[in-house]
Amino acid sequence: MRKLQAVGGAAALLAALLLGGCGTAQPVPDATPEQAATAAPTAEPTAAPASSANPLTGLDDADYTGKRPVAVMLRTLDGAQPQWGIATADVLVEGVTEGNTAGLMAIFADADSIAKAGPVGPGRDLFLQAALPLNAVPVSIDKNIYAANLLNTLGYQDLDGYHIGKAAFAFDQGRQDAGYREENCFYTTGELIRSGLTAYGASPEGENTPLFRFGTREEVSPENRNGMNLTVTFSKSDSEQLNYNTGTGLYEKLNADGSPMTDADNGQQAAFTNVFVLYASSGIKDDGYTRQYDMTGGTGLYLHGGAWEQINWTKEDATGPFVLTDADGAPLTVAPGKSFIAIWGGYYGQALTLTAADGTEQTLPEKPALLESGISDEAAAAAEADMDAAQRLVDAQAVIDQANADLAEAQTTLTDAQTALDADPENADLIAARDAARTRIDELNRTIADNQAILDAAPTETPVPEETPAPEEGEQSAEEPAAES
Incomplete structure (x- = not known):
């Protein structure tokens, strides 16, 4: 019998980059040069003038004056669904940070509005780029080295279950009894978040900054609904849909398997007034598997009311807000309501498809160019x-x-x-x-x-598929959050 032989070099490296993975890394106090260049030297972002409206939705449904948003990192790997809190969150942010499954962050305008959120996942610097400009409290169980470096550089306090433990997190025994893995059973609540912040001498009260420039938009007529069904392919194994419901005026989200993305707490399907796909040039970080994105700006899509338009976006630094303009460069007015934001690199294996009401596939902007560290399609x-x-x-x-x-x-x-x-x-x-x-x-x-x-x-020497790297704690770990230190 022919004996298979492993080969190193470029082929193995490319395969590793293509397949992605997870590794174990411990936070260090110093930021990478890349993060130091983009991170603002202040502990908290500069806030806009106080407003009573919801800073994440623009809706005047309660008084949000002096309330900080909360950004909860959610687990998305096999066995994590359904998640708690995805239907009640004001904003969902999604993007691939490593491997082939997109990560997810749920942002709530007020800690007290969080009945239950989880299973809580590890922190990633990509999602911090969206949370920090809002002065949001990042909530996670563990985080990678890049997220740790960014927070340490800014002196920004988060809530991490591997440090704060049961003061801010709880375990759903019933979920585990139903067959879920242990790491998919940890959650948090508004009360637990307040408790965790108190343990650090911090508070969920504070300034907030509007996510977008909210305002009234013209209603889209049925004949102009050219953005009805969006498919965001994050990888060959993770392709998700958002479909416009003419009855509710919302984009309803589906899981990668085509099932409705429903909230484990209330059974409601995640649905959004606004859908954004932000194009961001991508590559690979220096660890060889974590995705790198150019978060200074790019083009993108804005879907609302069953229609879409091309937009542009910029971001000054890690704590700078997203600045959106239309195709002509004028400030983009965003309809009040909940938003879904996909950060999309367009690298090999990723794709976008958007169809109109009559099923016509739309011509979308060209995918973003790769960063120097990226792997070409070829x-x-x-x-x-x-x-x-x-x-x-x-x-x-x-x-x-x-x-x-x-x-x-x-x-x-x-x-x-x-x-x-x-x-x-x-x-x-x-x-x-x-x-x-x-x-x-x-x-x-x-x-x-x-x-x-x-x-x-077969050739005499053929590369053997490499084993998946050992999972990082918090990514596949079954450990309970560490006791408070």
Whole structure:
């Protein structure tokens, strides 16, 4: 049999970058040069004049004066759905930070509005870029080194379950009893968040900054609804839809498997008045697997009322707000209501599709250019082809091994049937058993021959698919948040 051999170098690196993964990293106090260049040297962003309206939705449904938003990182890997709080959050932000599954952050305008949010996931610097300009409290269980560096550089206080423990987080035993993994059972509430902030001598009260420039927009007529159904493909295994409901005037979100994204707390489907796709040039950070994005600006899409338009966005630094303009450069007016924001790099494996009411596919802006550290489509395709070829060899060898084991069993069955038949030559059941065993042996031999041909046709040295890197704590960890330190 041909023996598969692993090869290093560019092919293995490209494969690792293509597939993504998670690693273990501990926070360090100093920021990377990249973060130091973009992070403002102040602990809190400059706030706009106080307003009583909801700073995240623009709705005047309560008095939000002096209330800080809360940004909860949510787990999204297999087994995390349904999440708590996704239907009650004012804003959902989604984007790939590593691997093939997009991460999710739910932002609430007021801690006291959080009945239950979770399962709480690890913090990522990409999501902090959206939370910090709002003076929001970041809530997570663990965080990667880049998120830790950014917060440390700014002196910005977050709530992290690996430090604050049960003071701000709780465990849903019923969810675990129902079969959920332990890491998908931790949640928080407004009361727990207040308790956690008190332990740090902090408070959920403070200044807030409007997320967008909210105002009245013209109603979209049915004949102009050119932005009805949006599909955001974050990877080949994570393609999500937002479909406009003409009855509610909201974009309803679906999971990657096509099921409605519903809230584990109240059963409601996540739905939004506004949908944004912010194009951001992307690459790979210096750890070799975390996604890097240029968060200084780009183009994008704005969907509202069943229609869409091209927009542009800029962001001054890590604590700077998103500044949106229309295609002509005029400030964008955003309709009051909840918003979904996708940060989309457009790299290999990602795609966008938008259709009108009549099913016509729309022509969207060109995808963003890659950063210098990015992998070109050609290189990524070649890496994927190499990995697919290697996987075919692994699969072929596994089939051969199983067929050989089954062959031995079939031959024993044939021998037993023939022995019995020698003693009772006219027994119809024994004849049928003998013939079935012969047929099975022929099938197994053909299977072995076919898969051996695949191995024999392969190059002498073929890369073997690398094992998925060991998961980072907080990404697949089953540990309970650490006790308060």
